[in-house]
Amino acid sequence: MNQAEVSQLVSKLRIRINPRHKNLKCPEGPQGRLNKLRKTVNALFKYERLELNYTLADETRGYAERLISEAIRHGDTHKPTMEMADYWIEEKQLIHKLFKVLVPRFNDYQTSYTMLYRAPKAYPEIVYPRSVLELRGNPFPAILPQRSDQRNFIHNVLLDEAKKAYRAEKYEEITKSLEEQRDE
Amino acid sequence: MLLKTLNFHRFKCGFAPVLRASRLFSNSPPSDVQQPSDESISGKQVKPERKSVVPSNSRFIYPEFLPDPKIEWRNSLREKLERMDMIQRRKHIDIPEFYVGSIMAVSSSNQHAPNKATRFVGICIQRLGCGLRANFTLRNVIKHVGTEMKYQLYDPTIQKIEVLRLEKRLDDELLYLRDAPNEYSTFDENMEVEYLPEGAPVPVNPEMVKLKPRPWRARWERKNMKGLADLGLEDRFYERAEELATPWEKYDLMKQYRKTIPEEEQKEIFAEVYSELHEVEVMRKKLKRKKVFIKPTKNV
Numbered sequence: 001m002n003q004a005e006v007s008q009l010v011s012k013l014r015i016r017i018n019p020r021h022k023n024l025k026c027p028e029g030p031q032g033r034l035n036k037l038r039k040t041v042n043a044l045f046k047y048e049r050l051e052l053n054y055t056l057a058d059e060t061r062g063y064a065e066r067l068i069s070e071a072i073r074h075g076d077t078h079k080p081t082m083e084m085a086d087y088w089i090e091e092k093q094l095i096h097k098l099f100k101v102l103v104p105r106f107n108d109y110q111t112s113y114t115m116l117y118r119a120p121k122a123y124p125e126i127v128y129p130r131s132v133l134e135l136r137g138n139p140f141p142a143i144l145p146q147r148s149d150q151r152n153f154i155h156n157v158l159l160d161e162a163k164k165a166y167r168a169e170k171y172e173e174i175t176k177s178l179e180e181q182r183d184e
Numbered sequence: 185m186l187l188k189t190l191n192f193h194r195f196k197c198g199f200a201p202v203l204r205a206s207r208l209f210s211n212s213p214p215s216d217v218q219q220p221s222d223e224s225i226s227g228k229q230v231k232p233e234r235k236s237v238v239p240s241n242s243r244f245i246y247p248e249f250l251p252d253p254k255i256e257w258r259n260s261l262r263e264k265l266e267r268m269d270m271i272q273r274r275k276h277i278d279i280p281e282f283y284v285g286s287i288m289a290v291s292s293s294n295q296h297a298p299n300k301a302t303r304f305v306g307i308c309i310q311r312l313g314c315g316l317r318a319n320f321t322l323r324n325v326i327k328h329v330g331t332e333m334k335y336q337l338y339d340p341t342i343q344k345i346e347v348l349r350l351e352k353r354l355d356d357e358l359l360y361l362r363d364a365p366n367e368y369s370t371f372d373e374n375m376e377v378e379y380l381p382e383g384a385p386v387p388v389n390p391e392m393v394k395l396k397p398r399p400w401r402a403r404w405e406r407k408n409m410k411g412l413a414d415l416g417l418e419d420r421f422y423e424r425a426e427e428l429a430t431p432w433e434k435y436d437l438m439k440q441y442r443k444t445i446p447e448e449e450q451k452e453i454f455a456e457v458y459s460e461l462h463e464v465e466v467m468r469k470k471l472k473r474k475k476v477f478i479k480p481t482k483n484v
Binding site (some may be wrong): 001002003004005006008009010011013014018019021030031034047059062063066067070084087088109 | 243244247248250251252253254256257258311312313314315317318333422430432433435436437438439441442443444445446448449450
């Protein structure tokens with residue numbers, strides 16, 4: 001049994017955490033792994049939506065979430081957080097984006113800050129599972145179709161019925177007026 | 185283009201269904217809109233008054249109440265049951281606040297001892313485990329032999345745990361005392377309890393340890409210990425240590441996350457156990473005061 005490390009407090013992430021990290025193919029070892037992830041984290045903050053291999057996307061997601069949660073937790077005046085952002089974000093103008101754009105955007109979120117979708121494989125060329133990783137609240141059109149027309153919601157059913165009734169009433173009025181015209 | 189036309193499976197449902205007729209049903213006057221906001225503001229005002237009474241340093245005083253962070257081994261029910269058992273045990277014997285580096289005395293049952301109990305005094309060099317398996321190791325030099333005793337914190341054979349000198353050292357583990365000369369881990373068995381003023385922070389003892397020459401039980405030059413004086417090794421040892429160093433590990437955010445318990449969970453756990461722990465603590469303080477009161481009468 002291990003004891004939890006208590007030297008620093010972290011915020012709870014609202015994503016599923018794998019019990020163990022996933023190995024990425026990198027001959028340079030753990031340092032190379034972080035370098036690889038650094039590129040994708042940086043790209044995620046830059047483009048807000050990426051198409052990646054599933055393993056890499058899943059790993060990147062955790063690091064991006066942690067970085068945003070640290071930024072929200074400590075703000076831009078906290079030196080260790082700034083060091084962390086400096087390490088993870090290679091294009092330094094994106095550090096400004098993290099603290100001035102993403103932190104205000106995600107400050108009141110009760111959900112995760114990123115979304116991970118499974119993307120289709122382009123059979124037979126690509127055999128690895130693909131996925132799309134994006135920051136929430138990005139400016140692009142939604143990946144999933146907006147399910148705005150829910151026909152079976154009770155108010156929608158009632159509204160449909162009301163519409164039918166209204167139309168029936170109108171038809172009756174029209175027929176009445178037509179009959180009156182005919183009578184005249 | 186490709187992405188739009190093909191189907192995606194969503195991992196987590198994030199958004200609430202948008203209502204087609206929402207506008208028709210939410211035709212409420214603006215005054216109605218203000219009322220809930222007023223309520224929410226008053227609710228926010230109430231919250232800081234009801235500030236949680238759990239002190240923020242609970243995680244240092246009771247680290248064994250936090251579960252093992254290894255996700256495969258988490259089990260909320262088992263953790264809760266263990267916490268209940270731990271509190272029950274704490275009601276029977278006084279388990280004081282202590283840290284690695286504190287000097288402690290433990291009396292435990294021993295059927296071979298003449299009065300069926302032994303008392304061991306020593307410096308706490310390691311604190312491991314969580315839940316009912318939490319344990320600590322005491323070290324002392326007895327008759328010129330370095331002696332270590334590992335005690336389970338919630339072991340029913342333990343009769344009494346005393347903290348003779350409450351202090352911290354520079355490191356979280358003092359295993360290097362095994363490779364240090366005996367005077368660093370020699371403590372008097374008849375040491376008296378040193379009381380700290382109430383509410384004072386736990387002092388940190390900045391003692392630097394000078395190790396004996398190699399061979400050692402571990403390659404201490406590679407461990408980045410703060411409490412070790414100059415090791416006096418050849419350059420090749422330090423070069424090798426530098427080669428094997430992992431300076432990127434402090435940036436591995438997920439590795440850190442997997443080793444700790446997030447703050448929200450910690451709050452939940454301590455909110456659950458704190459009232460009972462506090463009662464136990466108050467009882468302990470009363471007993472302590474009684475002891476202090478008795479002392480002068482003994483001298484007379």
